[in-house]
Amino acid sequence: MKKMYIVRHCEAKGQASNSPLTEKGFKQAEELNTFFNNVPVERIISSPYVRAIETIQPLAERLNVEIEMNSQLEERVLSTKSLSDWPEKLKRTFENPCLKFEGGESSEEAANRILEVVEGAFKSKFEHTVIVTHGNLMALLLNNYNKQFGFNDWANLSNPDVYLLNSNSNGINFERLWNKVRG
Template sequence: MTVIYFVRHAHSHYSADEYNRPLSSKGFEDRDRVTRLFENKNIHTIYSSPYKRAVQTVEGIAQEHKLQIKTMDSFKERILSNGNILDFDAAIHQVWSHPNFAFDGGESNETAKERAITSLQKIILAHPNDNIVIGTHGNIMVLMMQYFDAQCDYSFWKKLSMPDVYQLTFQHFVLSDVRRIWEE
């Protein structure tokens, strides 16, 4: 069995600089709680989106387990558009309602899912019987989960907290169990 722990990043204040946006004060407090959640778990490797808020959220886990964080572009958040979105909620609802629709310069759900799943499958193949932490973002995390379970949809995404942690257990590429292990 391969166990994947998806860690959605903790709170950060919005800025247009996706790569360098840090955690907020609350985000750092929650990052410490995320770290404690993994204190007694055997973690073999840690991957993360290259975005600072995702890396910062799993830094404590890496330090606790004396592991390096391997950043992967494929786990960064989906690109919604290359321009300003006036109504974020309406835009997100649109892309979830029409999986092949993309705003100008953005990724459709299907395109973003394919990008992330390709890397996730390589990780599962490379780490049989390992416990792996992946620091990521809400939309792309749920899209990866949806690949294995159609119930992970827009409504599921709307219920996520920041941070949030899900444990997925795989037998090869077959998902055998999903559990939310984050307690707010």
């Protein structure tokens, strides 16, 4: 049974692609490294954003596993306009996956990006893969496998967060792992 660990990046100093982790975020990255001590991780695929790379760097270095950058794992752009009511707009995109705002992508479009990466990873030879991404993309992926996972679940994600996707004869199911160890 193949296992896919979907990781949301640790606490960062901002939302820009070049925003690094905070001091707390670097400590969280070390906690993640420890969290994966008993997992035989063979492959790491990450968003090219600095905060995602810095999140998984300690694990990659310890295991001597190359981090594969994949732009399909970049944060979802809700709009290129500044939206003062962006949480309400984001909530609407969970209710209507085809809804798009100026310069942005729909939930459906964003979900398709990460789904392509996950499906490709499940078809690969590797049994244990870590995929590092961003909160909205993670939530859209999980929503694909369980439509009950929505806006409120996105709002309750932590930095970092870890979900395990299992692929078996019944399809793909998931469970949250990070809250089990972090309370």
